Amino acid sequence: MNKVVKKLCKMGIALMLMLALVIGCIPTSVREVEAATSISGVSKISNLPDDFIRGVDISAVTALENSGVTYEYLDGTSGDIFDILAGAGVNYVRIRIWNNPYDSSSPYKGYGGGNCDLYNAKVLGKRATDAGMKVFIDFHYSDFWCDPAKQYAPKEWANYSLAYKKDAIYNFTYNSLTELLNYGVNVQMVQIGNETNGAMCGVGGLFDDVWDFSTGVAELMQQGCYAIDDINSTYGLDILKVLHFTSLVANGEWYAEQIDKMGVDYDVYAASFYPMWDGTVSDMTTVLTNIAKTYNKKVMVAETAYPYTFNDADGSGNSVGDSSAMRYSNYDVSVSGQAESLYDVFKGIAAVNNSVSGYGLGAFYWEPAWVGTDSSAWGTYGTGWASSASGNYELLYNSTVEHFSTTDQGSSWDNMTLFDNNGTAMNSLYVFNDICGNSSVTSSGSSSDSDDLEGTYYIKSYYSGMYLDVANGSSANNANIQQWSYNGCDAQKFKLVANSDGTYSIYTGASGYSKVVDVAGKSTADGANILQYTYSGATNQKFYIEQVSSGVYAIKTAITSGNSCLDVYNWSTEAGGNIAQWTYWGGACQLWYLEKTN
Ligand code: CA
Numbered sequence: 332m333n334k335v336v337k338k339l340c341k342m343g344i345a346l347m348l349m350l351a352l353v354i355g356c357i358p359t360s361v362r363e364v365e366a367a368t369s370i371s372g373v374s375k376i377s378n379l380p381d382d383f384i385r386g387v388d389i390s391a392v393t394a395l396e397n398s399g400v401t402y403e404y405l406d407g408t409s410g411d412i413f414d415i416l417a418g419a420g421v422n423y424v425r426i427r428i429w430n431n432p433y434d435s436s437s438p439y440k441g442y443g444g445g446n447c448d449l450y451n452a453k454v455l456g457k458r459a460t461d462a463g464m465k466v467f468i469d470f471h472y473s474d475f476w477c478d479p480a481k482q483y484a485p486k487e488w489a490n491y492s493l494a495y496k497k498d499a500i501y502n503f504t505y506n507s508l509t510e511l512l513n514y515g516v517n518v519q520m521v522q523i524g525n526e527t528n529g530a531m532c533g534v535g536g537l538f539d540d541v542w543d544f545s546t547g548v549a550e551l552m553q554q555g556c557y558a559i560d561d562i563n564s565t566y567g568l569d570i571l572k573v574l575h576f577t578s579l580v581a582n583g584e585w586y587a588e589q590i591d592k593m594g595v596d597y598d599v600y601a602a603s604f605y606p607m608w609d610g611t612v613s614d615m616t617t618v619l620t621n622i623a624k625t626y627n628k629k630v631m632v633a634e635t636a637y638p639y640t641f642n643d644a645d646g647s648g649n650s651v652g653d654s655s656a657m658r659y660s661n662y663d664v665s666v667s668g669q670a671e672s673l674y675d676v677f678k679g680i681a682a683v684n685n686s687v688s689g690y691g692l693g694a695f696y697w698e699p700a701w702v703g704t705d706s707s708a709w710g711t712y713g714t715g716w717a718s719s720a721s722g723n724y725e726l727l728y729n730s731t732v733e734h735f736s737t738t739d740q741g742s743s744w745d746n747m748t749l750f751d752n753n754g755t756a757m758n759s760l761y762v763f764n765d766i767c768g769n770s771s772v773t774s775s776g777s778s779s780d781s782d783d784l785e786g787t788y789y790i791k792s793y794y795s796g797m798y799l800d801v802a803n804g805s806s807a808n809n810a811n812i813q814q815w816s817y818n819g820c821d822a823q824k825f826k827l828v829a830n831s832d833g834t835y836s837i838y839t840g841a842s843g844y845s846k847v848v849d850v851a852g853k854s855t856a857d858g859a860n861i862l863q864y865t866y867s868g869a870t871n872q873k874f875y876i877e878q879v880s881s882g883v884y885a886i887k888t889a890i891t892s893g894n895s896c897l898d899v900y901n902w903s904t905e906a907g908g909n910i911a912q913w914t915y916w917g918g919a920c921q922l923w924y925l926e927k928t929n
Contacts, residue, residue, distance in 0.1 A: 367770035370405065370761035372667050373674035375768035376681055381904075383681065384631060384693025385763040386423035386467065387416060391445030391701050391714070393454060398708035402700065403755040408775035412700060413462035414917050415756055418772025420764030424459040425467040425633065425695045426452045427525065428507060430485035431474050432713075434720040442475045442721040443740065446713035449507050456516030463918045467520040467573070467695070468511065469633070470555065472500055472532040474724055475717075477525040479577055481734045484533030489727055493547045496532055497554045504558035512566055522573040522633065523555035526603060528586065533728070542589075549593035556596055572596070575633050577603040579618055580610040587622045599692065600626070601633035606672045607657040612679035620683050623690040630683055632694035636747040637672035638664050639759065644752040645703025647715060647741025669749070670759040677766050699749035699760065703742045710739035772922075774880040784835065784876055786927060787826045789817065793883055793922035795904045798823045799897075801841035801863050802907075810841065810863040812848060814899060815906045824928050827876065834873035834889045839863050847872045850912055855891045858900070859912040876925075883922050888912055896921050 369375075392412060402412040410418075428449055432442040445451065456466045471477040474485045484491065488499050504521070511518055524531040529542030531551055536542035544552070556572045563570055574595070576586045579602040587600055600622050604615050619630040638651045641664060651657060654664075662668035662675075676694050683691030709715035721735035745752060749760040756773075764771040770793065790799040797814035804822035817823065824840030825848070837848040842863060849864035850871040866872060873889035874897075887893040891912070898913035899920040915921055 367764070367768060369765040370771055370773065371670040371674075371758050371765045373670050373762055373765050376674075376678050376766045378684075379681055379767060380684070380689075382422075383677075383767075384423045384695070385420055385677070385766070386425055386693060386695035387421050387699050388425040388427070388469075388634065388695050388697045389416070389455065389700050390425070390427045390447045390451070390469075391698055393451050394441075394445040394713040395700065395702065395704065398704050398712040398714045400702060400704060400714075401754055402750060403753070404775055405756045405758070405761070405771075405773035407755055410775045411458075413458050413464070414772075414775075415760075416763075417462045417464065417918065419756065419760045420762075420767060420769055420771060421464065422763075423465045423467060423519075423693070423695065424455070425469055425522075426455050426459075427469040427471060428452050429471055429474050430503065431487065433474075434723055435486060440710065440718060440720040441713040442724060442735070443709065443713045443715050443718035444476060449510060452507075453511055453514045453516060456511055456518070457514055460515060460517040461916060463916070464517070465519040466511075466517050467522065467633075468508070468518055469522040469525055469575070470504060470507070471525045472503070472551070472555075473525075475721055475735060477527070477531075479526055479528040479530075480537075482524075482527065482530040482532060482535070482537055483724070483728050486724065486727060488532070493534065493550065496534065496547075497550055500532065500551050501554040501558045504555045505561060508558070508562045508570075512562070512568075518568075518570055520571040520573050520599065521555075521559050522575050522601065523552050523559075523597070525575055526577045527552070527574065528576055528578060528582070544589050544593050544595075549590065549595050552590075552595050552597070571598040571629070573599040573601050573633070575601040575603070578609075579604055580614045583618045584621055584625075587626050587628070591626050598629060600628040600630050602630070603634040603697075604632045604676060604694075605635055606637055606661060606676065607651060607659055610659060611661065612675040615676070616679040616682045619680070619691070620686045623683055623687045629690050629692050630680070631692040632676055632680060634697040635673065635676045635694055636697045636699075636744075637662060637669045638746045639666045639669040639748075639757065640664060640746045642746060643703075644745040645741040646706065647703075647709070648743065649746050650743045651746065666757050666759050670762050673759065673762045674766060677762070696749065698744050698747070700754075701742050701744040702748055702750055702752050702754055703745040706739070706741060709741050715739060715741040716743045769919075770883075772880050772883065772917075776877075776879040776883070783829065784827050784925065785829050787824055787840070787929070789819075789823050789926045789928060790825055790886075791817070791924040791926060792899050792920070793924060794899055794902070794919035795908065797899075797904070797906060797908065799825060799910065799923070801839050804841050805863070806842045806846070808846070808864050809851075812861045812863060812910045814903065814908045814910060830873060832873070833875065835876050836866065836868075836872055837874060837886075838866070848874070850888050850890050853890055854912065855895070857895065857911075857913050861897060861910045861912060879917070879922055882924055884925055885915060885917070885921055886923055887915055897923070
């Protein structure tokens with residue numbers, strides 16, 4: 332909506348308010364948009380940017396689902412994990428890619444850890460995109476786990492020279508991103524190597540004891556960056572180039588300095604920061620702020636987590652099995668302690684912006700859904716941290732198996748998840764919305780039918796907190812339906828009248844309840860406008876009003892047989908933002924509160 336129209340709307344509202352005073356429709360008071368009740372127990376963080384990253388790494392989810400794991404909302408109703416995460420406020424997903432995480436001979440058993448290849452990234456990335464999330468791709472440039480202790484090259488590259496590896500990294504990055512983008516995955520950031528503390532892809536300190544990136548690692552990283560640059564120019568995108576390190580408090584600034592000396596052209600310095608291993612959040616903020624200031628890099632936490640229990644769910648030992656595995660114990664080992672640790676990490680990143688505005692991007696919780704599974708699934712579906720086949724990969728490079736395994740292993744992370752071992756969301760999952768003061772979806776709602784909803788309502792967007800509103804309070808045909816700040820006048824009153832077919836007609840207060848909400852042109856298309864029109868009883872004037880969770884509804888259009896719904900167009904949070912028809916996917920911009928007018 333352009334500024335002139337906006338201004339006219341504002342003038343209209345001002346006139347209506349004056350008129351209201353005269354005729355007695357006195358708005359009781361412009362109600363504040365109430366902050367939602369915190370589910371996790373943490374409070375709202377002030378001044379969070381709208382696009383602040385509230386992410387999760389859920390790379391292992393496909394393997395878990397294949398083995399039969401299902402996920403549930405807080406109230407125990409089942410749902411798709413991406414709906415559950417979106418309903419909890421997650422807006423970004425990180426997905427790791429291993430080149431070829433399978434044994435080299437029949438039956439080509441997966442190495443485990445979710446068997447995270449490019450195909451898995453396409454499937455998960457598309458589901459995340461469809462749930463309205465952005466996607467962060469994490470290339471390990473290996474066939475299995477990379478961290479400061481291990482950075483093995485993919486099997487196929489085992490005998491490559493540095494020059495060949497440079498080409499291979501460029502091509503693998505470029506080709507994988509091409510496949511992801513063509514598949515419809517909303518890739519916004521790409522990580523070149525995982526926890527690359529001086530080594531990557533069989534090159535650098537772990538192999539030659541030179542840790543400052545000068546013996547080939549920086550050249551390999553630069554090739555990954557070049558591939559992203561070329562993808563950006565081909566697709567007209569602005570995907571951010573991310574490097575990722577651990578040991579942030581002890582060595583983070585040193586790594587940033589060495590990379591800077593080598594001249595690698597990247598955008599984001601990302602760290603793993605686990606509060607039980609890495610130090611205090613205040614130290615984290617200090618180091619990341621220094622890096623942002625000194626090297627002009629955006630900063631974020633690409634991995635964090637905290638245990639909610641010391642119990643082991645699947646009989647396969649956990650990374651943090653007891654307090655001796657924790658260097659720091661600044662939080663209780665409990666669901667609320669876990670929530671508090673995640674809150675502090677978010678707050679610590681947000682604090683970077685106090686010194687260097689716009690440089691603290693956000694954080695990702697690592698594998699919040701990696702619950703334990705039956706031991707029979709570990710090797711079959713790759714639901715454990717390693718399978719027996721992973722040892723064969725290590726033996727290509729090492730005389731003994733030290734880092735991977737010769738037996739099938741289970742989850743080492745089942746006490747670090749934000750879902751309990753039944754797959755039910757715990758209160759700590761809702762930190763993502765709670766730090767924004769947003770309401771969460773805690774139920775599938777599928778078990779409860781809508782009550783008889785006949786009556787007159789204010790209809791408030793679950794997403795924006797704005798109200799459904801007939802523009803300028805007009806009583807004319809084709810008057811637009813938009814969202815506007817609450818003012819309590821007739822333009823924001825709607826009367827639901829039940830039809831015999833299970834639908835409702837929605838009469839507008841602006842027309843004195845003689846006209847109704849209408850899908851323009853009887854269109855079934857996404858983006859079709861929603862407006863006011865004389866009642867005809869046609870299908871484009873009928874709506875299914877379905878309860879999604881307590882007090883929260885989707886308003887689905889009968890003209891699309893309920894496949895589409897009223898949607899705050901383009902995620903607007905502005906007064907005057909348009910309401911259009913869009914395919915229903917359960918996003919926050921498609922949900923509404925019905926508030927009785929009396
Ligand atoms: Ca375990």
